[in-house]
Amino acid sequence: xxxxxxxxxxxxxxxxxxxxxxxxxxxxxxxxxxxxxxxxxxxxxxxxxxxxxxxxxxxxxxxxxxxxxxxxxxxxxxxxxxxxxxxxxxxxxxxxxxxxxxxxxxxxxxxxxxxxxxxxxxxxxxxxxxxxxxxxxxxxxxxxxxxxxxxxxxxxxxxxxxxxxxxxxxxxxxxxxxxxxxxxxxxxxxxxxxxxxxxxxxxxxxxxxxxxxxxxxxxxxxx
Amino acid sequence: xxxxxxxxxxxxxxxxxxxxxxxxxxxxxxxxxxxxxxxxxxxxxxxxxxxxxxxxxxxxxxxxxxxxxxxxxxxxxxxxxxxxxxxxxxxxxxxxxxxxxxxxxxxxxxxxxxxxxxxxxxxxxxxxxxxxxxxxxxxxxxxxxxxxxxxxxxxxxxxxxxxxxxxxxxxxxxxxxxxxxxxxxxxxxxxxxxxxxxxxxxxxxxxxxxxxxxxxxxxxxxx
DNA sequence: TGAAGACTTGACCAAACGGTCAAGATGATA
DNA sequence: TATCATCTTGACCGTTTGGTCAAGTCTTCA
Numbered sequence: 001x002x003x004x005x006x007x008x009x010x011x012x013x014x015x016x017x018x019x020x021x022x023x024x025x026x027x028x029x030x031x032x033x034x035x036x037x038x039x040x041x042x043x044x045x046x047x048x049x050x051x052x053x054x055x056x057x058x059x060x061x062x063x064x065x066x067x068x069x070x071x072x073x074x075x076x077x078x079x080x081x082x083x084x085x086x087x088x089x090x091x092x093x094x095x096x097x098x099x100x101x102x103x104x105x106x107x108x109x110x111x112x113x114x115x116x117x118x119x120x121x122x123x124x125x126x127x128x129x130x131x132x133x134x135x136x137x138x139x140x141x142x143x144x145x146x147x148x149x150x151x152x153x154x155x156x157x158x159x160x161x162x163x164x165x166x167x168x169x170x171x172x173x174x175x176x177x178x179x180x181x182x183x184x185x186x187x188x189x190x191x192x193x194x195x196x197x198x199x200x201x202x203x204x205x206x207x208x209x210x211x212x213x214x215x216x217x218x219x220x221x222x223x
Numbered sequence: 224x225x226x227x228x229x230x231x232x233x234x235x236x237x238x239x240x241x242x243x244x245x246x247x248x249x250x251x252x253x254x255x256x257x258x259x260x261x262x263x264x265x266x267x268x269x270x271x272x273x274x275x276x277x278x279x280x281x282x283x284x285x286x287x288x289x290x291x292x293x294x295x296x297x298x299x300x301x302x303x304x305x306x307x308x309x310x311x312x313x314x315x316x317x318x319x320x321x322x323x324x325x326x327x328x329x330x331x332x333x334x335x336x337x338x339x340x341x342x343x344x345x346x347x348x349x350x351x352x353x354x355x356x357x358x359x360x361x362x363x364x365x366x367x368x369x370x371x372x373x374x375x376x377x378x379x380x381x382x383x384x385x386x387x388x389x390x391x392x393x394x395x396x397x398x399x400x401x402x403x404x405x406x407x408x409x410x411x412x413x414x415x416x417x418x419x420x421x422x423x424x425x426x427x428x429x430x431x432x433x434x435x436x437x438x439x440x441x442x443x444x445x446x
Numbered sequence: 447t448g449a450a451g452a453c454t455t456g457a458c459c460a461a462a463c464g465g466t467c468a469a470g471a472t473g474a475t476a
Numbered sequence: 477t478a479t480c481a482t483c484t485t486g487a488c489c490g491t492t493t494g495g496t497c498a499a500g501t502c503t504t505c506a
Contacts, residue, residue: 013453015503016453019453035340035343038259038261041493041494041495042492042494051454051455054453054454056496057454057455061494116398120336120398120399121257121258121261122401123401123402127405131405134406157426158419160407161423162423164395165392165423165427168391168392169388169391171391172388172390172395176342176390179353179357182346182350182358183358183361184383197384200381200385200431203380204427204431208426208430236483238473276467279466280482280485283465
């Protein structure tokens with residue numbers, strides 16, 4: 001009863017750190033599959049190998065787990081866009097951005113699906129984050145794209161529309177994985193399919209902006 | 224007790240027809256907003272102005288309502304792709320297809336979100352439909368695209384990837400409406416924004432395929 | 447070693463939910 | 477108007493679910 005945890009970010013014991021991580025991991029798996037309402041604390045407990053009561057020792061409620069999961073993946077999910085560098089040339093940067101986004105869809109499809117689920121339902125729990133952090137990030141990167149356009153490095157195109165279409169195409173591979181697998185038998189786990197997806201998206205975006213990519217494949221992996 | 228309804232498609236009374244429609248309509252609104260698990264029969268009842276018991280008079284279970292909703296929108300949702308005509312030229316046809324898909328996302332965003340929700344969760348209830356009807360439709364239309372490519376009317380591109388990217392971009396405006404509204408303050412309800420979206424998507428797709436659109440705007444509305 | 451906290455759990459509770467049922471209201475038909 | 481099938485509803489039931497609690501186990505450290 002004395003061991004109040006609440007939302008203290010400081011002084012997590014080894015056990016707390018480990019168990020909170022496990023819960024967030026299991027929560028991500030369940031929430032991304034079944035949505036918020038379709039997920040029960042009990043199912044997360046089973047997924048993590050812990051008891052339901054113990055989950056509620058570390059998080060005060062189901063909603064608290066959900067929010068922790070969301071917060072945990074938000075930064076990593078937005079990282080690629082943050083990396084868009086106005087000093088480099090747009091073809092390289094856009095191709096790299098698409099590469100990163102495809103990579104995220106391949107390696108963290110659950111994160112993509114969780115966001116999709118959340119936004120689909122009106123983003124009731126991350127509205128504030130979107131209105132503040134995401135909005136300012138998108139505004140900032142829109143300005144980068146406008147900078148390229150003003151510099152004559154890029155054809156005129158609405159920056160926000162450009163960002164939306166990149167999001168749409170890349171995340172589609174994670175969000176609609178089931179459909180894609182049914183129709184093609186493949187997912188982004190298949191290296192050939194993944195390369196084909198990346199090539200297609202890159203081609204559409206770059207050409208749509210009047211750009212050309214020098215090197216056909218094999219972009220660097222570094223952020 | 225004698226008035227068995229079950230799944231008899233024949234001989235629906237006027238009242239039955241009206242009430243089943245209302246339930247499907249209300250069900251679409253609720254299921255698309257909150258997902259299957261997040262929707263309660265009671266909420267659908269309130270939305271339709273009927274009692275919970277009465278809903279269960281017309282449909283044997285919540286799952287039955289859900290399936291009726293799904294079935295109801297499936298045909299109309301796939302209609303645009305069915306219209307892809309191999310005899311006409313690809314630029315016109317692809318532009319028309321994108322136009323239709325944007326139109327659907329604008330006018331039936333709930334249908335788009337319902338499908339997105341369903342697929343996101345592994346398509347547990349429409350897997351068969353996708354494996355059979357959708358797969359054969361996509362196969363057929365992929366062949367149309369390949370036909371264009373063989374005839375030299377279209378650059379070489381993977382037909383399935385092309386279809387996926389069109390789906391991704393157009394449906395994104397419905398599925399992520401909340402996000403788009405937060406970031407731009409607009410939705411497809413805004414005529415200017417809708418035109419901008421359609422122009423952007425059309426431009427990316429056509430250029431990506433090495434095509435040009437003669438007429439900039441104002442495509443016909445007819446199917 | 448032993449005490450004080452941190453950690454874990456099973457039993458339990460109230461609310462919400464899907465679904466049943468019997469009884470009443472309404473509409474069609476003669 | 478009388479009759480019967482259709483339609484509608486409130487009361488009710490069993491299950492599931494989020495969350496509480498008291499009691500027990502394990503860690504840590506003097």
